[in-house]
Amino acid sequence: MTDDVEVDFGEDGLVPAVAQDADSGEVLMLAYVSQTALERTRETGRAHYYSRSRDELWEKGATSGHTQSVREIRVDCDADTLLYLVEQAGGACHTGHRSCFYRTIEGENVGERVFDPDDVYD
Amino acid sequence: MTDDVEVDFGEDGLVPAVAQDADSGEVLMLAYVSQTALERTRETGRAHYYSRSRDELWEKGATSGHTQSVREIRVDCDADTLLYLVEQAGGACHTGHRSCFYRTIEGENVGERVFDPDDVYD
Numbered sequence: 636m637t638d639d640v641e642v643d644f645g646e647d648g649l650v651p652a653v654a655q656d657a658d659s660g661e662v663l664m665l666a667y668v669s670q671t672a673l674e675r676t677r678e679t680g681r682a683h684y685y686s687r688s689r690d691e692l693w694e695k696g697a698t699s700g701h702t703q704s705v706r707e708i709r710v711d712c713d714a715d716t717l718l719y720l721v722e723q724a725g726g727a728c729h730t731g732h733r734s735c736f737y738r739t740i741e742g743e744n745v746g747e748r749v750f751d752p753d754d755v756y757d
Numbered sequence: 758m759t760d761d762v763e764v765d766f767g768e769d770g771l772v773p774a775v776a777q778d779a780d781s782g783e784v785l786m787l788a789y790v791s792q793t794a795l796e797r798t799r800e801t802g803r804a805h806y807y808s809r810s811r812d813e814l815w816e817k818g819a820t821s822g823h824t825q826s827v828r829e830i831r832v833d834c835d836a837d838t839l840l841y842l843v844e845q846a847g848g849a850c851h852t853g854h855r856s857c858f859y860r861t862i863e864g865e866n867v868g869e870r871v872f873d874p875d876d877v878y879d
Contacts, residue, residue: 638864639864708861742759
């Protein structure tokens with residue numbers, strides 16, 4: 636038996652969480668997680684985050700249906716960053732791409748588009 | 758030809774950058790990047806970050822020799838997070854692990870230890 640790692644949520648109460656496709660290894664997105672978001676993720680097995688712009692807890696895919704089933708949660712050495720290993724339904728990105736990291740810094744589109752946002756969001 | 762993506766460095770002038778092994782897909786670490794750190798990374802091809810605790814630019818591996826050769830830089834949809842696809846020399850983590858994400862949140866060690874920190878750091 637091991638003890639849970641105590642996550643350091645810092646001054647703003649949030650840590651960045653990287654979501655990675657548990658099968659392909661593709662990095663899908665980065666979002667922020669509060670203690671409550673982490674608890675909800677662990678309780679439900681579905682990825683929850685905290686929106687800094689909307690200032691609220693959100694479940695990934697609650698609107699789009701593109702949920703993330705969390706297979707494992709990892710913590711980094713400083714316990715201030717999380718890694719969610721997920722099974723991604725549809726695409727992670729609101730632009731319709733599988734991953735939010737669909738562009739190189741030179742502006743080249745290297746990502747796979749898997750849905751049309753107009754069909755998913757009103 | 759495409760134009761470079763304009764990165765949104767926000768109020769604190771920093772964005773999180775995920776470093777991923779370009780070959781294995783393993784997520785190695787997360788650190789923060791300033792505009793200067795990004796420029797140095799692009800100029801040199803070696804990963805540079807900005808240390809929030811030491812308040813200074815640093816080159817990954819400058820002390821340990823465990824440098825990161827950057828094969829590609831990606832930007833997320835909001836242009837406020839970077840993904841460095843790297844060739845990692847040695848291990849990314851100061852604990853001696855290949856990846857900083859060597860623990861599950863339940864405290865189980867699932868990472869590969871690739872060097873002894875006592876041999877690398879004074």
